[in-house]
Amino acid sequence: MKVKSIWKEDELTCKPLDTYSEILLFLESPPSWRSLCKELQLHSKKIIKNIEINKQSAVILDNPHIFCHFDPDTDDIDRHNESNLPKTLVCHDMANGYHDDSIIDGTGQHDAYTFYNWSGIDIFCYFSHHLITIPPLGWINVGHAHGVKVIGTVITEWGNGIAFWDKMLESEAQYQDFASALVAIAKTLKFDGWLLNVENKVTKPAMLLKFVRYLHKMLHQELPAPVLIWYDSVTIDGHLNWQNGLNHKNKDFFDACDGFFTNYSWTEADVASSAKVAGDRLTDLYIGIDVWGRNFYGGGQFNIREAVEVAYSHGCSLAIFAPAWTHEAMSQDKTGYNAVAVADDLDAYDQFLLRDRALWGSIWPFLNTRLPCTLPFQTSFCRGQGKKRRLYGEVLCPVPWYNLRHMQYQPNANHGPHGYLLSTLDNIMTVSQKCIVRDPKGIIKYRESFLTSRQELHSLKSKESGTEVKWSTTNEVNAQVEDNVIDDSDDETSTVKKKMKRTFQNLFKKSEKKTEIGGEKEDAAVTDERDVDQESGPSTSTGQSMVQMPVNLRQAQAQVKTRYALACVPDELECLEVCLEDSFIGGSCLKVNPSDKLSPEHRMTRIFHCDFQCKDTLIVCVVTKTLTENEEQFLNIKLHARNATGEDLKVVLVGRDLPAQQQVISAVNQTTSGTLSVYPLNVMSSEFRELQKYLLFKEPGFYISVENSYGWRIRYYEVQVAGLQVSSVNCRTGMERGGILLGYFGLCQRSQNPEQ
The missing domain is CATH 3.20.20.80 (Glycosidases)
Structure with missing residues (x-):
């Protein structure tokens, strides 16, 4: 149409x-x-070397570095002066x-x-x-x-x-x-x-x-x-x-x-x-x-x-x-x-999004991350495009649209090898042909051999020089997985994890075959996918490229190239998935996925590395929406920060209201073991009315009405810690399974000086 x-x-x-x-x-x-046209927005002079994030991750192409989820107990990332780095x-x-x-x-x-x-x-x-x-x-x-x-x-x-x-x-x-x-x-x-x-x-x-x-x-x-x-x-x-x-x-x-x-x-x-x-x-x-x-x-x-x-x-x-x-x-x-x-x-x-994530995920360890530092900070995560356009959840434009200047600030810590696998074309074709089947009704089913964790899959590949990874023949594969077919609607994962490693041990076999290239030995699995570069690049429909090929251009000698192909990994979900089916402001929002069939562990997901400094009270606005199949789900936002004396502090913004029987107690719990739990302000309270008045007069562009008829829940938090320096914004769902939509996140500073 x-x-x-x-x-x-x-x-x-x-x-x-x-x-x-x-x-x-x-x-x-x-x-x-x-x-x-808008001016350049100030960012921190400090940046993060991506290679130092989740240092325990291996940096190899088909088992990429993970940046999106992490162990909060080991999350200590150095900051560097931007002038000193590439x-x-x-x-x-x-x-x-x-x-x-x-x-x-x-x-x-x-x-x-x-x-x-x-x-x-x-x-x-x-x-x-x-x-x-x-x-x-x-x-x-x-x-x-x-x-x-x-x-x-x-x-x-x-x-x-x-x-x-x-x-x-x-x-x-x-x-x-x-x-x-x-x-x-x-x-x-x-x-x-x-x-x-x-x-x-x-x-x-x-x-x-x-x-x-x-x-x-x-x-x-x-x-x-x-x-x-x-x-x-x-x-x-x-x-x-x-x-x-x-x-x-x-x-x-x-x-x-x-x-x-x-x-x-x-x-x-x-x-x-x-x-x-x-x-x-x-x-x-x-x-x-x-x-x-x-x-x-x-x-x-x-x-x-x-x-x-x-x-x-x-x-x-x-x-x-x-x-x-x-x-x-x-x-x-x-x-x-x-x-x-x-x-x-x-x-x-x-498919483009998958290709784009795979490309940038492969080189992300060798880049640096720039840090937002200016308050107020607001984003609805819109990418400047959508199937519909919404304002506070209400559809304003019912047809597809594209306008880059309406892109909102994007997460800077969401790369992870979820949902895809990069490998040689032969391996990818084997996955496609042998691990994915359809039943007589046309419903896709996945052999258990495909439902393995990435860690188990790639741990089977030899890191030793001269050893190649080689897929078994069709008969060998079918013999191993003939009876191990599951429906994609099956939520049971306990038996899957037990059988996966054994299956892939038979899928991957070592071969000592080596190939000489330029006098040096190369893995056959790699060199089979290499050839001398004779490509002219994109088709003429793309226009000329800055890469020219005149007679005086020095040709690289026997330019050897390696080609990888890409496969989608069904049922493996991004920690932060772009959602074009709904939005709070613009054309998209984020869907937070706490786990999936391949990674059942409950994830702590990072949204932003940052460098926000707040002299007085920090005001936070979080907008979420539950999904029909997970109506009990909620989202906690976790700020990693330091107080005025330089002590580490984790601020947990609880994603549900304080129980009615506890509302006589302060909505801010006392700090325990370096953690401060903050509940959303009660919209009927005098504290919220004071905040509302302050925002309307001092930060009118920041305030969002808490009333919403489209399923979005708007919560405000006050973090009363003077001199707070926020280094990252993270999230974790309250329940281990089931996604939730994150439609907006905002930070601003509330001055305690009545003249400001």
Whole structure:
């Protein structure tokens, strides 16, 4: 059925600039939507190294690190100065840009691409092959809300590029005017700078370098958080010659900018030598990571972790190019690498979400987490899209919608290997063919061999060099699991856990077969999935890529790649699952899953790492909704914090009302063993009326009415601990089984000074 459209086409569209004349017209008449652009939101100067979270987790691709749930007794994570650590830049290249994301008032394409892993990156670059790529409004605002700098792109290519720079470099006045125009564009739309990509020969390279220095100077004079990045293309002698690293042929451009973005056909030796050249500016060296994997170390795609680890090991920053591969390259061909196996019950958008989680989950240990610190803090967890649009639970828009600028703050601790398995294509196909069956009525059933915990499954894979993991033959598998089929509606898990390990011990068998590649021994299970990289990248429908293949591009020798495929793991639930079927504000909320068939233990789930400081009383608003099948479920929010004297304190915001017989007692219990339990304020009490009055006068944008006709329960809490510093926001359901919806979370400070 065709989606009903309620959107009007008008001039409120973000557009690139293709000529110098268009640049001048922009300056004369800037777009009307400039007034909607928002400034960069302050975040903490301290950040977390993800590799230090849940340190006991193994960091291997098919048994990824867990960040979403944790042991609260061992949760002690160091904070580091952000200036001392490598950074991550995302360069968003998708079919030459400007799709649904360019429409100011949004579109009806609710499953259009969006990016939500904002906490793991520092810079977002919007890329296309237009002369001047201006980031659309939605990307500027949502990036800034998450403390991420947003930059546009200046790119010149081929003969037109040569002519353009001949004109711009005619005189000092000419290049200064061009630089001033670029600064004015960024300042008008409140974004933070530019990526410079000169993909053509330059006849006056000395003048080009002067232009870069001048642009850098002007950006730092005019913008609050300026960034100028140079892409590894033209050299200081004016030749277009990708160096795949930093060296004497391009270092002058590095010295003139805030960062250097390498080309992608590098070797580990290139990274090592580039790091040496960068010296004490090592974190300004961004190693190019092409997600499509064109002529690229390790082959990219679901194996970009291999390249990321190389950059990480040398202390370099990352430039992740075209991560929308998870959306663009997705295929319904069940025999290919880009299909999701065992995904018959997932629609196309859910399959994209699974691919996207798998990709980012694989590299999350090598990124850092940025920490929100500004109060008030509010989020409904909406991703800027939905099947319907709601306000306080009431449906305002009954049709699908997409508008990035309405994305709310996203969780920064929700990655975990739930619901998917990355492995070689042969293994994935075996899972699909041998472990999933349908009964005569068409109901999906899972063999018990599939319902194993991830820990048990991966513990069977040998970590020793030279040992491969090999699936048994069909007959061997069927012999083991012939009688072990269960219905997916069966909640019994006790017998499952007893039989799983034995079953998988027969599924996985060791083989000593080894294959020689370049004189070194490689596991056959890996090399069978490798081949020499001869891909051209995405289809022409996606537009040109920044990865060019001219005759003077140095080809990596016998570039070896590894390909992994993805399978859905039914009945394994995310700790925090995006829910598009309901919402409190916007188009989605979070469903908190305390356990599942594969992981029956009751989880403590982290929502945010943070750095909130409250001088007086902390006010917390939590909005939840129970599901029909779990009406008795409730959600406790747990704040990990320190008091004014630096002592650790766990604040438990109880997700149900104080029993009537206890309401004569204070709603705040005394601290016991470093834990403070706080019950929600009684909406009929004088304390709540005082809080209501305070919020309406002092924080009117924070207050939400407690009355709701759509099943949402709004609770307010007062945490009366002066000098409280909150380091993380976590949650745990009151009951071990059954999900609950989390529709909104907010924090603000209530001053005890009557004059404030």
